[in-house]
Amino acid sequence: MNHSGRVFSRLEILQELWGLVGGFHTDTRVVNVHISRLRIKVESDPNLPEFIITARGNGYFFPRIVESEQD
16 A cells, blocks of 8 residues: 555565565466455445456556545
8 A cells, every 4th residue: 555556566565565586487367366365355346346447467556545635
């Protein structure tokens, strides 16, 4: 959440969360499964995600949170 708006590739997610070192044969699709499971837990409709967004062909990101000013 500290980097909302920034797209993280599947390989970056594997490296940051699991400490895996990417190589030629690294299967990054495991990230898709974990993202899917997270969406089931945090999204009101996992098929129309609001919190964990897919950047097709690039990875995933959290949308920027804009705080509204209240009077």
